[in-house]
Amino acid sequence: MTDPGQVEAGQVEDGFRVMWRELLPVGRHGSTGGYRRHAWTSADAECRAWFEEQALRRGLTYELDRNGNQWAWWGDPAAGDAVVTGSHLDSVPDGGAYDGPLGVISAFAALDALRERDALRERDALRERGVRGGRPLAIVNFGDEEGARFGVACVGSRLMTGVLDPAHARDLRDDDGVTLGAAMEHAGYDPGAIGRDDERLARVAAFVELHVEQGRNLGDAPVGVASAIWPHGRWRFDFRGEANHAGTTRLEDRRDPMPAFAAAVLHARARAERAGALATFGKVSVEPNGTNAIPSRVTAWLDSRAPDSVTLDMLVKELTHEAGATVTCESYTPLVEFDGPLRDRLARLLGGPSGQVPVLPTGAGHDAGILASAVPTAMLFVRNPTGASHCPGEHAEEADCLAGVAALAHVLEDLLREAA
Known part of the structure; x- marks a missing residue:
């Protein structure tokens, strides 16, 4: 310079x-x-x-x-x-x-x-x-x-x-x-x-x-x-389940939203890597957020970015389809x-x-x-x-x-x- x-x-x-x-x-x-x-x-x-x-x-x-x-x-x-x-x-x-x-x-x-x-x-x-x-x-x-x-x-x-x-x-x-x-x-x-x-x-x-x-x-x-x-945006993922006792509820009887959220995090990382994009779950809210309680709800925010809008839209569409969550777009910039x-x-x-x-x-x-x-x-x-x-x-x-x-x-x- x-x-x-x-x-x-x-x-x-x-x-x-x-x-x-x-x-x-x-x-x-x-x-x-x-x-x-x-x-x-x-x-x-x-x-x-x-x-x-x-x-x-x-x-x-x-x-x-x-x-x-x-x-x-x-x-x-x-x-x-x-x-x-x-x-x-x-x-x-x-x-x-x-x-x-x-x-x-x-x-x-x-x-x-x-x-x-x-x-x-x-x-x-x-x-x-x-x-x-x-x-x-x-x-x-x-x-x-x-x-x-x-x-x-x-x-x-x-x-x-x-x-x-x-x-x-x-x-x-x-x-x-x-x-x-x-x-x-x-x-x-x-x-x-x-x-x-x-x-x-x-x-x-x-x-x-x-x-x-x-x-x-x-x-x-x-x-x-x-x-x-x-292009980039933020999406809110709402995973719903049923609160219950962590020490008495059998695994097969649980409606725990946390495994679905955990799977979404791993899917986001793997799919973003294949697409040459970025995907991050950086903020999470858990209800009722007790150590000995099965969650009733997990809300997580996805930040995703890609070199072009087609790649970004396809990535988020795939993650939404796989997550089993209610997904809301909170902001998007082309x-x-x-x-x-x-x-x-x-x-x-x-x-x-x-x-x-x-x-x-x-x-x-x-x-x-x-x-x-x-x-x-x-x-x-x-x-x-x-x-x-x-x-x-x-x-x-x-x-x-x-x-x-x-x-x-x-x-x-x-x-x-x-x-x-």
Whole structure:
């Protein structure tokens, strides 16, 4: 990858480190070291307060949209033709520090780099053609990207683009029976206002999300460009039986749903391997959940992903047929091909004449994948040396993170100069 113009040493790098230190303890669980920044909780509120503070520190225009997504604007929010970057700050249960926050922190750091360059080059073409005087730049924190609390991922971006029905969203429930609508209201937000936001979407000319790679496919490159997101979804499997005494009920008299669930787990693994896909039962609820009681019900959630929709649909159909369970699709995202001209533009910018920058698909879902149906969208990945993600061991080297900031600043500068 060619040097996209070094992020100015000193202030920008120090600013990145300061932001990272400030956000690092928020929502961190003492015994696991993982993060529990779930939507509309106190940890989420701290993250939101941090985002607003970053915006106000920089004199940016701060906005909260009707779906609970946070925006920080450099330039006139109403001008249109905006370049937008950012990610999310929430986490999966006991997730890592980088998934989401790296994209938000890098967005603020990239903006700092652009403003530093702008101040140093008042007479060059950037000033004349206008970063400040032309297209506005926005940083966004999308709400409830992970779906850790209410079971549907990318809630903020799905609502904004109209992919998620507002009435259905308000009725989503967490494990304690609290609805998303009630949680929003308790946090001081209006659940009655959620829904597709055409006015805001019309402002956006391009969206670029930076994210830590959730795998080990970048090799020696610190930064890469996303080509596509695999189709993926979540399905709830309800296995029903009859509760009874574990110590007195003969095996032949039992209606135990647990063996059927266990078989479904093994079938999912075997069939996914044959199909070149992925299938994971990662969440399970058992009733009555007693050590000495035969379960009356096992509810399990399947996460499945594949290179194409035909493979994914066939895999889930086979698993549904074999399971002997009631199966409900809770979310589904088809194959996302990122905007070709924008993707290629980023690859040229970061790869230079040799084109030596990885361009790769991912099996992980992102807000960028949801926005891709409404606006030109692209993604940058920062190298993950272990490939670990959605766990406390998730990591990226500081040098690679700063390379990501430099790459993002270079991309944003180019997009702000002229139409994408």
